[in-house]
Amino acid sequence: MAKDTLPAPEVPEGNEVFRCACAADLSGLVGLFLELTDDMDVRIPCERDVQQIIAASIETGGRFSPRGEGRLVLVAESQETEESRVIGMCTLVFSSNCWVGALVCEIRDLVVSRPERGRGLGARLLEAAFREARARGAVLASLFTESSHGEACSFYRSLGFQEKSCTYFEMRL
Numbered sequence: 001m002a003k004d005t006l007p008a009p010e011v012p013e014g015n016e017v018f019r020c021a022c023a024a025d026l027s028g029l030v031g032l033f034l035e036l037t038d039d040m041d042v043r044i045p046c047e048r049d050v051q052q053i054i055a056a057s058i059e060t061g062g063r064f065s066p067r068g069e070g071r072l073v074l075v076a077e078s079q080e081t082e083e084s085r086v087i088g089m090c091t092l093v094f095s096s097n098c099w100v101g102a103l104v105c106e107i108r109d110l111v112v113s114r115p116e117r118g119r120g121l122g123a124r125l126l127e128a129a130f131r132e133a134r135a136r137g138a139v140l141a142s143l144f145t146e147s148s149h150g151e152a153c154s155f156y157r158s159l160g161f162q163e164k165s166c167t168y169f170e171m172r173l
């Protein structure tokens with residue numbers, strides 16, 4: 001969908017900041033990712049691999065090619081306690097897309113920690129992701145979710161995402 005099809009959701013301001021992840025966020029991000037896999041009812045093969053992959057995304061985050069290709073992990077951090085607490089995350093993957101003729105941004109691994117859900121944080125996190133993506137020159141934001149995941153589909157529709165029908169194929173290598 002084009003950027004002008006993504007209206008800013010009307011959600012109350014929260015008490016959190018949105019920023020790129022840093023090394024100190026690692027254990028919080030792994031915990032959030034495990035919540036996500038649990039919600040999706042997916043068993044991950046090895047938790048240590050998850051930790052290493054997230055650590056690598058944090059480390060390479062912010063290193064972009066001259067065309068703007070690269071990735072970053074965006075976190076929502078609660079400001080309610082002295083101690084920093086990561087309460088939401090998503091990964092933004094930027095690539096040049098021939099079909100669109102421009103830079104596009106794929107949103108992956110979006111999750112809000114369970115006690116924080118339903119108060120607009122997911123919507124604000126996506127708004128922050130759109131701001132970041134537009135600032136980097138992306139003209140389109142996209143994401144995949146399973147059609148059986150009705151709650152996530154309702155969430156994305158409520159934010160103005162247009163649904164595209166496509167069939168996803170994969171092959172074990």
Ligand SMILES: CC(C)(COP(=O)(O)OP(=O)(O)OC[C@H]1O[C@@H](n2cnc3c(N)ncnc32)[C@H](O)[C@@H]1OP(=O)(O)O)[C@@H](O)C(=O)NCCC(=O)NCCS
Nearest residue numbers: 110111112117118119120121122123145151152154155158
């Ligand atoms: C999906 C998720 C990120 C939404 O975050 P959230 O902070 O709970 O959502 P928000 O409070 O910002 O909701 C914004 C709007 O989305 C819609 N929405 C959110 N959750 C919904 C649900 N379970 N069912 C239907 N609509 C929902 C509502 O319209 C809501 O607006 P409202 O405040 O008027 O009700 C969060 O629930 C989550 O982490 N879920 C588990 C992981 C997951 O499914 N990730 C997506 C994988 S693709």
